[in-house]
Amino acid sequence: MTKIIWHSKTLEKEIKILHNSKINFIPTMGNLHDGHLSLIKAAKKNSFFNIVSIFVNPLQFNEKKDFINYPRTLKKDIKILKDLNVDFIFIPEKKFSSIEIEFSKIKYLNKLCAIDRPGHFEGVAKIIYKFLRLINPDLIFLGKKDYQQILVIENLIEEFEFNTAIKKLPIVREKSGLALSSRNNLISKDKLNSTKFIFKILKNLSEKIINEGLFLYEIDHFQKEIINHGADKLNYLEILNSKDLSSINSRPCKAIIFISAEFDGVKLIDNLEIKGKIKLCEEKIISF
The missing domain is CATH 3.40.50.620 (HUPs)
Structure with a gap:
């Protein structure tokens, strides 16, 4: 009891x-x-x-x-x-x-x-x-x-x-891919529909790194994309070493993509682990 x-x-x-x-x-x-x-x-x-x-x-x-x-x-x-x-x-x-x-x-x-x-x-x-x-x-x-x-x-x-x-x-998600949060129900229906792009952008970034590599300057495109899809503000979109949150360098490591964006004044966070290991090679993040 x-x-x-x-x-x-x-x-x-x-x-x-x-x-x-x-x-x-x-x-x-x-x-x-x-x-x-x-x-x-x-x-x-x-x-x-x-x-x-x-x-x-x-x-x-x-x-x-x-x-x-x-x-x-x-x-x-x-x-x-x-x-x-x-x-x-x-x-x-x-x-x-x-x-x-x-x-x-x-x-x-x-x-x-x-x-x-x-x-x-x-x-x-x-x-x-x-x-x-x-x-x-x-x-x-x-x-x-x-x-x-x-x-x-x-x-x-x-x-x-x-x-x-x-x-x-593991992170538990709605069908749209949005990570469950107690704050989700503070967001209007219109903006809530836009939040599904958070996970979509995380997946697109991960797939690009795994399949063809990602130049550092290309992160800017993904940052703009989340704003274009309805976020009021992007606090960060970063790819960091999962062990200590250090920046990616030439040393192979497990990594995670982190994101924080605001919708209707509500701050949402999410992250996605990249499969395998990655490293930075001449301004390009590659997987192997």
Whole structure:
């Protein structure tokens, strides 16, 4: 039977009662969709105890308006989680976001989303740190849509020597190819139709690299294409080393194409792993 826990101290007591049982942890901000459910269903494949959190973290929002407008569907979320027979639903008190801590090893704060969302990943790291200290899970389940966030959490786990491994799950998409996000339902129908071009452009870029190679100057064409197909703004479109988000060079590496675009003021992110390895050869990215 699912138990709902509203306070950190209550959860701490409940975890002690588990007597060192292995724990899966799935952090969410609620407004659950099939992407979240894929994490929970993957977690339920082992025999561990499952804890799902619902907490809209104010520390990771750059604008108060964005925090206020973030979709909240708590009653619906609780029903979904009960139907999935999750062991614990943890809905922390507001003061859960009160934390003073400094990080020395967190990287990736000058890349991609960190550029136009200053303080975002520090805010994520603070709350995840607090969750990990409280729960001490064996596994934490995260979706690859937030790839940069996964790398930040890996840094966090390494710095504080948490005994928690990360399970990375594939991006779940709508039929159009759009990556599922709690923010998708904030976009108008007209603009939502344009969002399908995000994944199309990622695929076209990947296929071009694999089939014929991509000159660096050609990335500009793909950047313009996303605007021409209805995006209000393109924040970035980059091809980076999947290990450390470094730029592609002459050394072969696994790589990912990252994109962030805005529709109706809603920022959407997505990424696509390129099959095989790539490298830069005389201003051209090639696959082999």
